[in-house]
Amino acid sequence: MLDLVTVTLASLFAGFIDAIVGGGGLILVPALFSVYPSAAPATLLGTNKGAGVWGTGWATAQFAKRVQLQWSALLPAAGAALIGGLGGAWTVTLVSAEGLRKALPLILIGVLAYTLARKDMGRTHAPLHSGRTQALVASGIGLVIGFYDGFFGPGTGSFFVFLFVRLLGYDFLNASASAKLLNTATNLAALALFAIKGHVWWHIALTMAVANVIGSLLGTRLALKHGAGFVRGVFIAVVSALILKTGWDAFLK
Structure with a gap:
């Protein structure tokens, strides 16, 4: 019972952070691995997706009521993200992600440094593209990051x-609002693959899903x-x- 309470609270906090900017997996995945150390990793990852998909879906619906989403660009991008996610999940069964695991902290440092250097970046909504061009760029983002999510995952949002x-x-x-749709x-895509393989503890995932939606x-x-x-x-x-978490996992753990 205490185990379920612990992962449910972690799911609540993960949903809270994930709704704002992504990164909920940083909280929930380690919690699951800590509470259920003897479980198969695929089962814990599948259970994580079984909870998290409800939170991202709910956040998408809530943002859509208040933020004018560019549906003409985002719907094709979501389709591309789904295809990319399936492709990444399939690829990871054939190729090791060890190289990417070590490169990820360096990539994230670059993202952080760029964001800090460009103090005005992202403060004003001024789309650079429209129409088909916006849809193509958004779909490219969806395909590439969707593949990354299926192949490895940390920091997708x-x-x-x-x-x-x-x-x-x-x-x-x-x-952030647009990212929720693609992350969903x-x-x-990942949940479908895990479920087909029987790697989802639904009784735990559904309890965590309620907490994730509240968060x-x-x-x-x-x-x-x-x-x-x-x-x-x-x-x-x-x-x-x-950066701290992935750097620890890649070089110190």
């Missing part, structure tokens, strides 16, 4: 946010209330935490 800000000219609030697609609701409301500047601050904090 943060990468979506960063690239929407950098390549599409969105502010951090619109980028990649989560669905997502709280995080979404906070992001909408405080705007792009607040989301940018949380983004910097989450990426900093990801």
Whole structure:
């Protein structure tokens, strides 16, 4: 019973952070591995997706009520993200992700340094593209980061946010809202594969899903209330935490 309470609380906090800027897996995945150390990793990752997909889906719906999402660009991008996620999940069964595991902290340091250097980046919503061009760029982001999510995963939501800000000219609030839709697609792709293989503890995942949605609701409301500047601050904090976590896993663990 205590184990379930622990992972449920972790899921609540993960949903809260994930709704604002992504990075919920940084909280929930380690919690699952800590509480259930003897379980198969695939089962814990599948259970994580079984909980997290509800939070990202809920956040997408809440953001859509208050933020004018570019559906003509985002729906094709979500489809590309789903395809990329499936491709990444298939590829990881054939190729080791060890090289990417060691490169990830360095990539994240680059993302953080760029964000800090460009103090005005993402504070104003000024899309750089429109129409078909915006859809193509968004779909490219969806395909590449979707593949990364299926292949490896840590920081997927943060990468979506960063690239929407950098390549599409969105502010951090619109980028976060848009990222939720694509992250939902990649989560669905991964969940489908894990479920087919029987790697989801549904009785635990559903309990965590309720907590994840509650956390997502709280995080979404906070992001909408405080705007792009607040989301940018949380983004910097989450990426900093990801650098520490992935650096520890890659070089010190």
